[in-house]
Amino acid sequence: MPLSSQDLLDRWIALAGPGAAQLGAGIIARYAEPHRHYHTVEHLRAMFTAIDELAAEAADIDAVRYAAFFHDAIYAVDRADNEERSADLARDVLESLDAAPELVDEVVRLVLLTRGHDTEAGDANGAVLCDADLVVLAGDPATYAAYAAAVRTEYGHVPDDLFRAGRAAVLRALANQPVLYRTPAARSRYEQRARANLSAELAALTEPGAADVGQP
Structure with missing residues (x-):
């Protein structure tokens, strides 16, 4: 609860x-x-x-x-x-x-x-x-989508193209880390799902004509 x-x-x-x-x-x-x-x-x-x-x-x-x-x-x-x-x-x-x-x-x-x-x-x-x-990165699809949208709203003053480039850079830096989670328990529970979420958001941000998606 x-x-x-x-x-x-x-x-x-x-x-x-x-x-x-x-x-x-x-x-x-x-x-x-x-x-x-x-x-x-x-x-x-x-x-x-x-x-x-x-x-x-x-x-x-x-x-x-x-x-x-x-x-x-x-x-x-x-x-x-x-x-x-x-x-x-x-x-x-x-x-x-x-x-x-x-x-x-x-x-x-x-x-x-x-x-x-x-x-x-x-x-x-x-x-x-x-x-x-960083546990939010491992949310289920609906939770992660809400997180991404909330981040975009916080950066609502940033033009779309600049936001997508900046957000993609943040996500790439995370995705390029050897591990996202430092504790064994978190790595076991969250790592795989978080990496899948990062990959999906990166794809949405970088595809031609991509719609906005929501900085941990």
Whole structure:
């Protein structure tokens, strides 16, 4: 069953304590900003469902869950520094909660990692967070189509030809990676379906006269 907004808030309270409930509600509310179409509360819910499935693979699951809350907390389609600004917000909020410095540093590192999903070998926390962020690539056809359409809507100001070229470049970069998912569990569950989805969208984007299809 999909997580509700209350479920998300309960998870925040479990991490940060009941005294931080208002802060958590404010962070979750950012994902409902009207300019968002993919980077939404629904995306956050899907991430937490995947993190639950992969939790045993993390070294510090609390750091991963905090990073999920913050990873798209600041998002504007016309800016290239969303992850940096979100990481700054994470540091400010966690320091205001007197979180341990090592936890703060790890959450900041993880948020920044979602910019390129370029995890290093042995980075268990990074692998879980990035796999959860990319789980949308392995959706069923209807779910993937909705994701692609939402991405296109977020980039509605970009002309069709430029969008198709840019989106195709993003998908090729993903498809050319040796593996999309770093944790064994995610690779087993999602890799094959995600690659099929990427191939299908790339074909739709690059065929002559292709219609628009919807950046993880």
